[in-house]
Amino acid sequence: MREAAIAVFRGVRRERTVPAHVYETAGTIILNVSATVLNFAGILLLSRLLGASGYGEYALAIAWASVLSIVAVLGLTPLVVRRVAEYHQARKLGLLRGLLRRTNEAVVLASVITMVAAGVVSWLIYRGQPELLYPIWIATLLVPLIALTSLRQAAMQGLGKVLLGRIPETLAAPALLILFAAVAWATLEHFTASWATVAQVAATFIAFCTGAVLLRRTLPAATSRTTTEYDMSSWRRSGVPLLLLNLVMAANQRLGTILLGALGTAAMAGVFNVAERATAFISFVMLAATYPLMPRVARLHASGDLTGLNRLVVLTARGVLLFALPTGLVLIVFGPQILHLFGEDFGGGATAIRILAIGEVANVLTGYGGLVLVMTGFEKDLTRCAALGAALNLGLSAVLIPSFDVPGAAVATATGVTFSNILMMWLAWRRLRIWTGVLPIGRLRPRT
Secondary structure, eight states: OHHHHHHHHHHHHHHHSOOHHHHHHHHHHHHHHHHHHHHHHHHHHHHHHHHHHHHHHHHHHHHHHHHHHHHHHTTOHHHHHHHHHHHHHHTOHHHHHHHHHHHHHHHHHHHHHHHHHHHHHHHHHHTTOHHHHHHHHHHTTHHHHHHHHHHHHHHHHHTTOHHHHHHIIIIIHHHHHHHHHHHHHHHOSSOOHHHHHHHHHHHHHHHHHHHHHHHHHHSOGGGGGSOOOOOHHHHHHHHHHHHHHHHHHHHHHHHHHHHHHHHSOHHHHHHHHHHHHHHHHHHHHHHHHHHHHHHHHHHHHHTTOHHHHHHHHHHHHHHHHHHHHHHHHHHHHHHHHHHHTTOGGGGGGHHHHHHHHHHHHHHHHHOSHHHHHHHTTOHHHHHHHHHHHHHHHHHHHHHHHHHHHHHHHHHHHHHHHHHHHHHHHHHHHHHHOOOOSSSOOSSOOOOO
């Protein structure tokens, strides 16, 4: 009798055990909150020290580095998350080792080529504007650091070490940027966008080295003693569409800052960048949940549990919405006051921050359609959706920015990203009968 009672008690405890991904998501949210506070403090400091024009020069350089790093990473991060999760679960350590080796080699080569090409192209475009050219040249040093960091974070996601994999870049890097920028401002006669970019490179390098040590300690000990194996044909088939996907998604995210710098002024680019970064508060919980969600979706799809997969992504998206709605409302109502914290020069972004906030809430409502597509092997569909959204963003930007400057860029960005997310949600339903939107459309019946 006693043994039966103990068995029942243990069964109840097992049933009440909170799923691991809930703890991972909660931990990632806490990590993202800390990172958001640090990033906000960094933006506030740099905008105050540099002004709208100087901050715009810095933001333009970082935007270029972000896009170029996406080129250099060759779209391999979703592939690495998916394959590492599969290989680790199946104990295929030879393929795991081969995947990490080959992807890192490819990214190093791509980074060098991208840096050289970027240096030449930026000189042709900005050779008469050294205040823009020099920060961009310095920022190219970020390309291999960001690209290799993306691979390392993807590998640790696949290994189930989501939080540990993100600590160097989400906490250490922004904290070091604040420290280095403050020291440079206190010691230099003139603190410029170039010096701010140097501080960013130094902070990113230290975080990169720390992350590399963490990955080495996280990999199964037997990995280093296993014979290296390669599955190049399979990796290549997934990698090509993922490269295109990452290019268009990165362009879509940074297009407003880059085009305002080209069609407008550096000050406009700075105002838009601050408004865009402020509205990122709305979806940061959604981003936090993405990291533990990706490997879980891959595992559920591999096991054929589409019903569980559907339930997981819908419940996660609904939980995200509980945070996104009040945050979006605060930014819509108090956006001008928030922008004035960065300096009087940033007050012109009041309309833009409201437009971008509405767009961010709309994106949360569409849920995780893109994540479901890429984690279930439909990366080509995801690439088409992102490309159509980027094309719409580009077309609207070309039309609206000359007449409406910062608000025009906000309309183009919000419209392009929302359009692509709606397409992703629809394709996830069409391909898998998985509805990722927050609002239900009836009884969900995933394909079996």
